[in-house]
Amino acid sequence: MELIGSTLTATYARPKTSHFLPAISTMASSYRNTQPALAMNPSANLWRTNSYYKSSVVPTTSSMQRENLDLTRAKTMFYPSNRTALTTRYTPDDWHKSNQSNYRESESSRKSAERLRRDTIRLMQDKDQLTRRTQENTSKNIGERLNDIVFWKSELSHEIDNMVTEIAALTEVKRRLERALAETEGPLQVSQECLYHREKRMSIDLVHDDVEKDLIKEVEVIKSCQERMRRHLDRAIAQLASNRAAQHELERDLNDKVTAQRIDDRCHYLRNTSDSISYYRGIERLDPSLSLPDSWSKFTDDNILRSQSERAASHKLRDEIEILLNSTSNEMWNQFNNANVAFTNRISETADAKNSLQSHLAKTLQEIFQTEMLIESLKKALRDKENPLKVAHTRLEERTRRPNIELCRDNPYHRLVTEVREIEDTIHKLKERLMEAENTLQILVKAKTTLEHDLSIKANSLFLDQEKCMSMRKSFPSMPRLVGYT
Known part of the structure; x- marks a missing residue:
């Protein structure tokens, strides 16, 4: 369709698609003469706007109505704002795509909900079984603990019944123990000095590395050895004075075992339907324990061994002190060597890092x-x-600056x-x-x-x-x- 809607003598062909803008071209082939069209169809200028064209003939009523209708169509179809409104509408393809997108989203949502439902049911079943198994294992552990308490309680009772008051002389062993205890002060001071000097490291090098861990462990080992030496020294001094302290420790340990047995027995028979159960907020984060299973059994075993050593005479206690001295010396030397190896590795690592930097x-x-x-x-x-x-x-x-048509x-x-x-x-x-x-x-x-x-x-x-x-x-x-x- 030819559009003759401007004062220029050129006609422009409107493209079939609304998404394509006509190329700007001023080549000679793009210009056409409109005069032949006007000659062949004199009424072709009837729809031209009054702002550009005026009729040379006095219009009749019917011709005026037709001219107003043509003007309205021209304003609707060819004004730039109206053309823009037409091109911004959606296409049927967009409508179908939107529907398909909604279908897919709905199907995806349903599948997600169904998968969530299945997973939740399976999760509830698994957690229910896990809760029952956990409670059964806990009851079994408490029962095993009761057996351990009963065993150690019987051992303590037997040892209290067989307690004797005979004491052996431990003077020489006591002197060696005091001398070895005094020798540990030097290594302890060295380890603490090393930790103090390493606190002078700066910035990123102030790390909790293996050297620091080994030095801290070395301090702990030495202090642990000192504590054990002091404990054995106190044992020797107390045994020289009286064996009543050992008997008192055995009796106190027995009373603690009786109390612990009564408490654990009551816990062992608690069920989900018991009346005395309740919520205690934060109790699972509270750890009032003073020992571990190994240290717990070792405490009672040490008390029994102490009583047996008092019954068996002084040479058994001397043997224990001898073993203690050997074990503590080995522990301190091993940890000393471990710390030295850590120092060597750290020095090498730091040197490599320095070279890499x-x-x-x-x-x-x-x-x-x-x-x-x-x-x-x-x-x-x-x-x-x-x-x-x-x-x-x-x-x-x-x-x-080119003139006229040359522009x-x-x-x-x-x-x-x-x-x-x-x-x-x-x-x-x-x-x-x-x-x-x-x-x-x-x-x-x-x-x-x-x-x-x-x-x-x-x-x-x-x-x-x-x-x-x-x-x-x-x-x-x-x-x-x-x-x-x-």
Whole structure:
């Protein structure tokens, strides 16, 4: 359909699709003469708007009505705002796609709900079975605990019945024990000094590493050995005075076992239908226990052994003290060696980290240099684009001065516009890349500062571990001194 709705002498063919805009072209082939159409159809100008055309004949009533109708159609179909409203409507394809999307979403929701329902039912069943199994295992554990209490209670009762008051002389063993206890003060002070010096590490090197763990464990081992030595020393002193203390410990332990048995027996027979059950908020996070199963049984066993040693005479207690001295000396020496190995590994690891940091610092410095060169290249590239952009702008500006019909939107005009946009897009991209390069440079400079700071930290850590700590750890007591011979 030909549209004759402007003062120009050219006609434009409307494209079939609304999503395609007609190309702007001023070629000679795009111009057509409208005069033949007007000659063949004199009524073709009836629908032209009054703002551009006026009739040379006095219109009749019927011709005026037809002209108003044509004007209304022209306003509806060819005004730009009305054309835009028509092209923004949805298509039947969009309508069908929307329906299909809703169907798929509904089906997905139903499947998710069904899967959730199945999983929830299975979860409730599994958790119900797990709760029953857990309660059965707990009742079984309490029953086993009751058996242990009954066993140890019978042992304590038997030992109390067979308690004797005979005491052996432990003077020499007591003297050795006191001497070995005094020898542990030196290693304890060295370990604490090492921990104190390592607190002077800086920043990221102030870590809870294997060396610190072994040093803390070394302090704990020495203190544990001291505690056991003091305990055996107290045992020897108390046994020299009276064996009544051992009997008292046995009786007190027996009373505790009776109380524990009564409590655990009541807990063993608790059921879900019992009347005395209730909620105790936070009780599962409260741990008032003072011992573990091993230490619990060891406590009673130590009491019984103490009583048996008092009955069996002084040589059994001397044997126990001898074993104690050997075990504590071995524990302290083993832990001392473990700490030394940890020190060696940590020193090697720190030295490797320092060398790696130096390597990374060199690479970072090189990358900083290359990034700076890249920034200079980008700046030069931006400067180089100024003159081509000026040339394109100047050409466009000069061509605006062409007179009359020569002011044509020809191929050079389109090419110049494209050239300006391409150059501006190039400048925009170069500026973005320049900003990225500058940000990267800042990151590299920050990384360089971090590496230099970390290098100083590693040097300080090496000095503390290698010079301060390892030099003090050369004066650990020998094995004979730890067992109290010299």
